[in-house]
Amino acid sequence: MQLTNLTRANEIGANSYLLDFGDDGRVVLDAGMHPRQEGLAGLPNLDRVPVDSVDAIFVSHAHHDHIGALPILQREQPGARVFMSEATSFLSEPLLHNSVEIMKKQRMERGVLEYPLFTHKELDVQARTWQCCGTNRAWSLKGYPDPDDDEPLRFTFHDAGHILGSVGIELEHRGRRIFYTGDVNFQPQTLMKGADFPRERIDTLMIETTRGAHQPPEGYSRHEEVNRLLQAIQETFDRGGAVLIPVFALGKTQELLALLHFLQKARRLPPNPIYIGGLGRTFSSVYDKLAGRSHRSHSNLSLLGHIAPQVMDGKLARQIKVKKGHIYLISSGMMTERTLSNIFAQNFLPNPNHAIFFVGYCDPESPAGRLRAAGQGGNVVLTPEVGEQPVRCRVEYFDMTAHAQREDLLGYIKAVNPRVCVLVHGDPPALEWFKAELADTGIKVVLPPPGEAIVV
Numbered sequence: 001m002q003l004t005n006l007t008r009a010n011e012i013g014a015n016s017y018l019l020d021f022g023d024d025g026r027v028v029l030d031a032g033m034h035p036r037q038e039g040l041a042g043l044p045n046l047d048r049v050p051v052d053s054v055d056a057i058f059v060s061h062a063h064h065d066h067i068g069a070l071p072i073l074q075r076e077q078p079g080a081r082v083f084m085s086e087a088t089s090f091l092s093e094p095l096l097h098n099s100v101e102i103m104k105k106q107r108m109e110r111g112v113l114e115y116p117l118f119t120h121k122e123l124d125v126q127a128r129t130w131q132c133c134g135t136n137r138a139w140s141l142k143g144y145p146d147p148d149d150d151e152p153l154r155f156t157f158h159d160a161g162h163i164l165g166s167v168g169i170e171l172e173h174r175g176r177r178i179f180y181t182g183d184v185n186f187q188p189q190t191l192m193k194g195a196d197f198p199r200e201r202i203d204t205l206m207i208e209t210t211r212g213a214h215q216p217p218e219g220y221s222r223h224e225e226v227n228r229l230l231q232a233i234q235e236t237f238d239r240g241g242a243v244l245i246p247v248f249a250l251g252k253t254q255e256l257l258a259l260l261h262f263l264q265k266a267r268r269l270p271p272n273p274i275y276i277g278g279l280g281r282t283f284s285s286v287y288d289k290l291a292g293r294s295h296r297s298h299s300n301l302s303l304l305g306h307i308a309p310q311v312m313d314g315k316l317a318r319q320i321k322v323k324k325g326h327i328y329l330i331s332s333g334m335m336t337e338r339t340l341s342n343i344f345a346q347n348f349l350p351n352p353n354h355a356i357f358f359v360g361y362c363d364p365e366s367p368a369g370r371l372r373a374a375g376q377g378g379n380v381v382l383t384p385e386v387g388e389q390p391v392r393c394r395v396e397y398f399d400m401t402a403h404a405q406r407e408d409l410l411g412y413i414k415a416v417n418p419r420v421c422v423l424v425h426g427d428p429p430a431l432e433w434f435k436a437e438l439a440d441t442g443i444k445v446v447l448p449p450p451g452e453a454i455v456v
């Protein structure tokens with residue numbers, strides 16, 4: 001098998017990998033957009049994939065860094081079948097339509113002339129061709145379930161426990177097993193159950209390493225982080241303040257909504273309405289719609305029905321008054337300029353009674369990363385329009401990650417004991433940590449060089 005890393009650097013960035021099995025087939029795993037690059041620079045290296053040469057495209061889950069470039073790849077590969085889970089297809093349509101709107105706005109505001117990279121109309125036509133496949137069942141590359149054993153290339157999806165619909169993708173090629181984890185979490189979150197990955201031997205394992213440079217503090221547990229968060233919210237409310245939690249609209253919004261709902265039900269938090277953004281509402285409706293047939297707990301909890309969050313109108317973000325004793329779960333998680341969480345934070349920064357809490361990964365160079373680094377009492381530039389300003393509100397980080405801890409990933413690698421372990425989706429210190437940990441195991445560790453075909 002030949003593997004080409006289509007991303008432009010060995011970093012967390014985005015995901016896209018070409019696997020070439022010669023006459024037996026050519027497939028692409030994920031087609032992500034780089035979260036920080038603009039315009040064509042954010043795309044994977046698609047010029048490494050000749051036009052109309054791919055048989056299948058697989059999407060592990062509906063996060064932008066895994067699916068954002070799918071419409072462009074699909075346009076260049078009209079003969080490729082596109083496979084994903086049912087939930088991923090439900091989530092991807094609103095996600096990509098929203099991307100079109102963001103790109104149109106950026107073209108106007110920042111003069112990025114190549115935007116939008118695709119249109120609503122194009123997306124509508126493409127989405128009709130996506131094929132949804134259930135988990136734990138083998139499929140042929142032509143999209144038929146339960147193919148014969150002599151089919152040269154088959155695939156199986158396995159629940160990855162990261163967000164709704166996230167899967168790891170197993171390919172079986174003439175008796176050899178290749179497994180791409182996508183983003184994975186082995187521990188249960190409030191809604192998502194932990195990953196249900198194969199435990200038998202794998203020949204080539206391609207594994208995400210997002211958390212590879214992160215050593216959890218002594219005694220870390222999700223349960224303890226929840227207690228810490230709860231206490232910090234209570235202290236804020238006692239001061240007469242409100243809490244802003246910048247979150248990703250997909251995944252974190254729904255997890256936090258459910259978590260806060262259960263804390264309210266247990267009377268550990270006052271039963272005030274929780275605020276979310278419009279896109280968060282859209283994705284929550286998919287969580288509700290598929291509750292009964294997806295890899296999640298509390299399948300009878302309707303996020304929009306039982307919790308009934310208030311939906312904030314993005315256009316009114318500058319006028320909305322912060323109410324004390326309320327929690328705002330607003331995207332974007334990295335507080336990207338001009339997003340609701342960035343604009344709305346102006347109401348929180350000057351007031352020492354209020355708090356801004358982070359619950360997930362943020363790029364250190366993003367506005368959220370800068371605010372975390374500045375902390376209470378520091379200075380930060382959240383947006384150039386306002387310039388540097390003092391941080392008077394409380395700022396805190398709680399580790400409620402949707403990614404596996406590095407020890408869990410390492411444990412999984414050792415359990416399936418691959419001949420080759422390909423490390424992807426991690427920054428250089430993370431990759432180095434895994435390389436060092438695997439040094440004496442006999443497992444061949446590969447950091448796939450961007451843009452180069454290598455034989456695995």
Ligand SMILES: [Zn+2]
Nearest residue numbers: 061063162183
């Ligand atoms: Zn993800």
Ligand SMILES: [Zn+2]
Nearest residue numbers: 063065066183
């Ligand atoms: Zn990712």
